Structure formats: C-alpha cells, structure tokens
Amino acid sequence: MTAPVAVTGLGLITAAGESAGATWNAVADGVRTAAARDPALAGLPVDFSCRVPLSREALDDRVGRASWRMSRHAKLAVLAAREAVRDAGLDAATWNGGRVAVVIGCGLGADDVREEQDRRLRELGPDMVSALTIPGIIPNMAAGEVSIDLGAEGPSVAPATACASGATAIALARDLLVAGRCDIVVAGGAEAAVARLTAAGFWRMGALSLGTGQVTEASRPFAADRDGFVMGEGAGILVMERTDDAMARGARSRALLVGCGSTSDAHHPTAPAPDARGAEAALRIALDEAGLAADDVDHVNAHGTSTPLNDAGEAALIARVLPHRPSVTAPKGVLGHSIGAAGAVEAALTVLTIQHRTVPPIANLVAPAPELDIDCVTKQPRRQDIRAAVSHSFGFGGHNVVLALAKAS
Amino acid sequence: VQETYDVIRSVLSDSFRVPAEEVRPGATLGELDLDSLALTEFVLVLHERFGVKIDSGHAHRGTTVAEVADRLDALREDGARAVGPS
Numbered sequence: 016m017t018a019p020v021a022v023t024g025l026g027l028i029t030a031a032g033e034s035a036g037a038t039w040n041a042v043a044d045g046v047r048t049a050a051a052r053d054p055a056l057a058g059l060p061v062d063f064s065c066r067v068p069l070s071r072e073a074l075d076d077r078v079g080r081a082s083w084r085m086s087r088h089a090k091l092a093v094l095a096a097r098e099a100v101r102d103a104g105l106d107a108a109t110w111n112g113g114r115v116a117v118v119i120g121c122g123l124g125a126d127d128v129r130e131e132q133d134r135r136l137r138e139l140g141p142d143m144v145s146a147l148t149i150p151g152i153i154p155n156m157a158a159g160e161v162s163i164d165l166g167a168e169g170p171s172v173a174p175a176t177a178c179a180s181g182a183t184a185i186a187l188a189r190d191l192l193v194a195g196r197c198d199i200v201v202a203g204g205a206e207a208a209v210a211r212l213t214a215a216g217f218w219r220m221g222a223l224s225l226g227t228g229q230v231t232e233a234s235r236p237f238a239a240d241r242d243g244f245v246m247g248e249g250a251g252i253l254v255m256e257r258t259d260d261a262m263a264r265g266a267r268s269r270a271l272l273v274g275c276g277s278t279s280d281a282h283h284p285t286a287p288a289p290d291a292r293g294a295e296a297a298l299r300i301a302l303d304e305a306g307l308a309a310d311d312v313d314h315v316n317a318h319g320t321s322t323p324l325n326d327a328g329e330a331a332l333i334a335r336v337l338p339h340r341p342s343v344t345a346p347k348g349v350l351g352h353s354i355g356a357a358g359a360v361e362a363a364l365t366v367l368t369i370q371h372r373t374v375p376p377i378a379n380l381v382a383p384a385p386e387l388d389i390d391c392v393t394k395q396p397r398r399q400d401i402r403a404a405v406s407h408s409f410g411f412g413g414h415n416v417v418l419a420l421a422k423a424s
Numbered sequence: 425v426q427e428t429y430d431v432i433r434s435v436l437s438d439s440f441r442v443p444a445e446e447v448r449p450g451a452t453l454g455e456l457d458l459d460s461l462a463l464t465e466f467v468l469v470l471h472e473r474f475g476v477k478i479d480s481g482h483a484h485r486g487t488t489v490a491e492v493a494d495r496l497d498a499l500r501e502d503g504a505r506a507v508g509p510s
Binding site: 075079080081082083084142143145146147150 | 439440441442457461462464465468471472477
C-alpha cells in the first residue's frame with residue numbers, strides 16, 4: 016500500500032462552464048454535448064468542437080495583466096489553479112511557496128499559435144514572427160505561468176502522455192507529496208489545442224466523430240453507433256496534500272487519492288494493446304496501492320472517448336476485471352475530449368461524484384451497445400454511495416493511468 | 425502627432441493590458457511594466473500598425489511614450505519623403 020493523499024481543492028474550466036460547480040451541474044445533468052460549429056474550423060471535414068464558453072477578452076479580464084503574453088491553455092490553467100487554491104482554503108500570498116509544487120500535464124500545446132506564426136513566417140517573413148511564439152507553444156508554459164501566478168517555487172513539471180497527461184500529472188504529484196519533495200501540490204492538466212491542423216490530423220486518423228446529425232449528439236461514449244471523439248478544451252486542477260498536513264491545518268478533504276497505476280502498452284503508437292492488457296495492469300496496480308479488492312470498486316469514471324476501439328476495449332476490461340458491474344460514467348459525452356486536460360478534469364469529476372453521492376449519466380446514451388457488458392448510467396443521475404472509484408485515462412503512445420479515489424472519512 | 429500617440433495608447437492597453445490611466449506622454453515603457461519580451465512584441469505591433477520599424481535603441485525600458493511617438497513620426501516622415509514626388 017502507498018499512503019493516501021488528500022484532495023483539498025478543485026478547479027475546473029471546461030466547455031460546460033468556468034468553475035467546478037458549473038461543470039459539475041452540466042455533467043450531472045448529462046443531457047447533451049456542449050459542442051457547436053467552430054469558426055476556427057470552418058471548411059474542414061469536421062468543423063465543430065467543445066469550446067470553453069469564454070471569449071479571449073473575457074478570459075483576459077479574468078486572468079489580468081499578465082494575460083497579454085499567455086496562450087489559451089496557460090490562461091485556462093491559471094484560472095483553474097486559482098479556483099482550486101481558493102477552494103482548498105489556501106492563500107498564495109502567504110504560503111511557503113518553496114514547498115509548493117506544480118504539475119500540469121499538456122498533450123499538445125497551443126497549436127493555434129503555431130499555425131498563426133507559421134503563416135506569418137511564410138507570408139510576412141521572420142521579422143514579423145512574434146517573440147511570444149516559443150513561450151506560447153511550449154507545452155510546459157501552463158505549469159510555468161501557474162507557478163508564477165501562485166508564487167509556487169517548488170518543483171514544477173508538465174508531463175505529456177497525450178490523452179492521459181492530466182492523470183499522469185496527478186500520479187506524479189502524488190509521488191512528489193509522498194516522497195516529501197513538497198507539502199502542497201497544484202496538479203492537473205490544461206489543453207486548448209482546437210486548431211485547424213490538429214483537427215485535420217485527428218480526422219485523418221479516423222479518431223473524430225463526423226457529427227452527422229446534431230453535433231450535440233456526436234460524442235456518445237459506449238453507444239452502438241459511436242463514431243469518434245469530439246475535440247474539446249479546458250483545464251482541471253486538484254490541490255493535494257498529505258492527509259496529516261491537511262488535517263493539521265483543519266482543511267476539508269473532498270476525497271482521498273488512494274492509488275495510482277501507470278503502465279505502458281509497449282505495443283503500438285496509437286492502437287490500444289489487444290485485451291487492454293496495459294490498461295488492466297494499471298488498474299490492478301492502482302487497486303493494489305490502495306489496498307482495494309476488485310469488488311471494492313463501486314464506480315468507474317471511464318476514459319470513454321466515443322471511439323469504436325477505445326470504448327470496446329475499455330468496456331471489455333471493466334467487465335473482465337470488475338465483473339460485479341460497478342456503475343460507469345463517461346464525462347466526454349458532455350465535455351468532449353480535452354486531450355491533455357481530460358484525465359485531470361475527470362479525476363475532479365470523480366471526486367465530486369463521490370462527494371455528491373451522485374453518478375452523472377453518459378450524455379447521448381440510451382443504452383450501451385449490446386456487446387458491451389457494463390452498467391452505464393444513462394438518462395438521469397443515479398444516487399449511489401461510493402466508497403471507492405477509479406478514473407481511467409489512456410493516451411497515444413500506449414500510456415495507461417488509473418487513479419483510485421475514495422471517500423474522505 | 426496626437427494621432428500617433430493615441431494609437432500607441434490603444435496598443436498598450438489592447439495588446440499589453442496597460443490600464444489606460446497609467447499611459448502618459450512622460451511614462452517610460454519600463455514604468456508601464458513592459459519587459460524585454462513585451463518590448464520586442466511592442467515594436468512588432470507598431471511595425472504592423474505604422475509600417476515602420478523602430479530600432480530597439482528607441483524602444484527600451486527607459487524610453488517614454490512621447491519619445492516612441494516622435495520616433496514613429498520621424499520614421500514615417502522619412503518614408504513619405506523617400507517615396508514622395510521630387
């Protein structure tokens with residue numbers, strides 16, 4: 016067993032709203048995807064996405080003076096991190112910043128900046144390329160700007176494990192806490208990579224839903240007619256502390272992170288391993304660390320991307336390793352897929368699921384595909400007392416991360 | 425020229441989020457919180473707006489807003505003379 020750590024603060028900014036509360040309300044309603052036609056993708060074969068519903072001006076107003084130099088994923092990270100720190104009852108003005116770590120995953124980075132500056136280079140020449148190009152596109156700048164914003168002077172890092180980056184960040188953050196490298200960690204993921212090249216690239220892989228019909232119904236994890244994911248953006252941040260530290264300062268623990276399993280398929284760049292053996296190993300490690308038996312798992316927050324292959328493999332894994340049919344939800348039905356942020360957004364939603372004793376339904380799903388033998392929550396939220404839950408995240412590269420979370424008390 | 429000054433002021437507030445009330449002709453770029461990264465970007469944005477490029481010697485942290493405006497006006501006048509009727 017590995018010592019649990021306390022989740023004392025949450026911050027979310029997603030396609031469903033600019034706070035953890037707004038996101039939770041929309042996900043718990045679970046009606047349909049927050050997708051809309053996206054002017055930035057006009058004319059492409061897939062021209063819709065799940066955007067954070069804030070204009071650049073609105074984001075800049077919230078971030079403040081330093082926003083001029085930040086790309087969108089850094090702004091989202093800064094706002095979510097401030098919310099999480101506030102939620103934890105901590106004050107960045109007075110804490111011992113040398114003992115605060117920042118771990119914020121990012122799968123892609125600011126591809127819109129890259130595209131725009133590449134266009135300027137070709138059309139206007141090198142003199143007209145912005146000096147903000149590199150600070151804008153390097154994927155670690157969300158972690159960098161958050162550390163600046165919060166005066167967090169401990170270790171900081173930006174893990175990149177594609178669609179598992181946010182979950183990898185939380186797992187690494189837990190390790191930093193347990194190893195005593197910091198006392199507080201601000202951890203999660205941020206992504207704002209909805210851009211023409213990214214969309215075209217995912218489309219060429221066959222990963223995106225074509226959205227025939229209503230785009231709000233395009234993301235439908237575990238549905239028989241699912242046809243791919245919907246690109247999203249956002250940031251999810253957790254503040255975590257060792258349980259004795261949290262208790263000593265009288266902080267409320269929203270939930271405990273009790274186990275983290277990280278494995279690699281060592282199989283193929285983009286195709287999941289047959290039988291999801293790498294994902295299964297990650298799940299078993301997370302449970303071992305937590306001292307949980309398989310049938311202790313009451314709930315699964317699935318990676319559930321709405322792609323045919325991912326959802327089939329994941330459902331088979333759940334049915335095989337957790338045959339007692341824990342409830343399953345998949346927030347990408349509402350939020351779309353925020354790539355490097357998704358693992359952290361979903362970890363935060365799992366914390367809220369445990370706290371609210373309410374499992375959100377999977378949007379756009381009436382019943383799972385008949386061959387998938389799992390208990391998907393559909394149509395309306397389900398009341399459930401959850402002692403332990405797992406959140407799955409899998410990324411291109413064969414990265415598998417499973418986080419085990421448990422009720423605080 | 426007043427118009428040049430007004431454009432600089434709007435660039436400072438739109439692109440660098442400098443509060444409008446902080447911008448005075450005598451304020452230095454450093455006093456307005458423009459660091460080296462911001463100064464490089466400032467020169468680029470002015471280049472786009474006015475079609476002339478200020479060299480970094482005329483846009484450093486000690487340069488005042490009025491001096492930037494004067495320099496831009498001088499460069500534009502030179503440019504106009506270079507292409508004007510002889």
